[in-house]
Amino acid sequence: MNALEAFRKQYGAEPSGLWAAPGRVNLIGEHTDYNDGFVLPFALPQRTVAAVGPAPAGEWTVCSTFQDEAISFGHTEPGEVTGWAAYVAGVVWALVEAGHNVPGARIAIDSDVPLGSGLSSSAALESSVLTALVDLGGLDLPVEQRPRLAQRAENEYVGAPTGILDQSASIRCREGHALFLDCRSYEVEQIPFDLAAQGLAILVINSNAPHQHVDGEYGARRKSCEEAARILGVPALRDITGAQLDDALARLDDEVMRRRVRHIVTEDDRVLATVGLLRAGQVREIGPLLTASHASMRDDFEITVTQVDLAVDTALAAGAYGARMTGGGFGGCVLALIDADRADVVTAAVEEAYAQSGFTPPTAWTVTAGPGAGKL
Incomplete structure (x- = not known):
């Protein structure tokens, strides 16, 4: 079952669209990100896909192909949603905290990013949902600002003290390139990486x-x-x-x-x-x-x-x-x-x-x- 099929099965409707974000491999630069240093990741072909459709304001429901039941939540604070759905709730929370009018949504998730492998399945989940909600709500959130917001979801809502490498890679990488990121200035350079x-x-x-x-x-x-x-x-x-x-x-x-x-x-x-x-x-x-x-x-x-x-x-x-x-x-x-x-x-x-x-x-x-x- 893919994300589209999961959405149809769970919600009995068609989604507004499908959004995807990749896992990443960090070519070099480990643990340098939270030290304001330099990293060089590239995006994997493996992706997390979010099928997303509208829901009443203040209501979010998420299901996935790897869990049996859907999880629903409203406006929450860190710690109120746990497990894998915390990454989704954290994105909603971070968007609200940043002053955005986040649209209610029904979400179905599928992913072929290996879980627990160090290839940043969590950032792929956050980034696919974030991209979908920004598009669905027409939110004014430039691409270069999105990694910091997704990182805040993981740091403050989920409680994982990660740097900004993973979210930057998932959101800002380009095909055929590695992403040279200065983690202090957030400046990026796309480095050709055609092996x-x-x-x-x-x-x-x-x-x-x-x-x-x-x-x-x-x-x-x-x-x-x-x-x-x-x-x-x-x-x-x-x-x-x-x-x-x-x-x-x-x-x-x-x-x-x-x-x-x-x-x-x-x-x-x-x-x-x-x-x-x-x-x-x-x-x-x-x-x-x-x-x-x-x-x-x-x-x-x-x-x-x-x-x-x-x-x-x-x-x-x-x-x-x-x-x-x-x-x-x-x-x-x-x-x-x-x-x-x-x-x-x-x-x-x-x-x-x-x-x-x-x-x-x-x-x-x-x-x-x-x-x-x-x-x-």
Whole structure:
């Protein structure tokens, strides 16, 4: 059943339209977003689709192809709607909080973005619903302002302390490009990312290890970074340059905090270097930067798990130019930059390594850079 069929079944009517928003892969730049730094995501072909039609003012109902019952709510406050529907209620709440006259709506959701995989299924859900409600209500909300509103829904309503990377990617990405985003100014640059033209591909490997954001670990990393910035007397860790890193680390007494700071500062530098190479058309050459990013996440930010590390190491041994975990960490997916004709070989190698270690089998597929949110 797709979103259109679900809408017809639940509401006995036709929707006003279908809106879709993608999941994302972050090519490089992990946990830099809430440090006012730089990120480089691209949109996945996998999308969340929202079939949406009008309802009486102040009334919203949402159903999905992955839950049996519909959930209805009115004007709510954070915490009043829970579970997956909180992401929808949060978007309505954030729009109302921003002064918009949000239209009542009946919504049906379908998605092929893998849940809990670090590919930002939550941002895809928020962004598809947000785009639909803006269009349905004729709301004056420019595209460049939408990611911050969707982020507020996730931060303040759902309670997940994520940065702005995911929503920006889901809303602002363009097909065939990676989105170079300055998370302080919100300025974006569309960076050409046509892998096929160079005989390359990005292989996404879902470790199938559990992936959770709404827990203590993500929040602890963010708190540590914010405290370090306070101690160092800067607005955010983005303001520490690579040349200043050693001096900054010497001013921090806590070894864990030093590792966290080192990851953020060096990761920002890796994003900038990757963008420079892509602008020059040197796609293969970004591989070592991807791999260095993973080592930093593993050793300094400590957000990887055994299955993820094994997938990275195995992909590299099987010929990948570079590989890294993507997403917030503690499970989720790995991306590997490979020759396009090596996808089956690399996948088989990772599957064999998992089997030998007794892990749940991984799933893998190649991806291209798709478009951001919009009406179908």
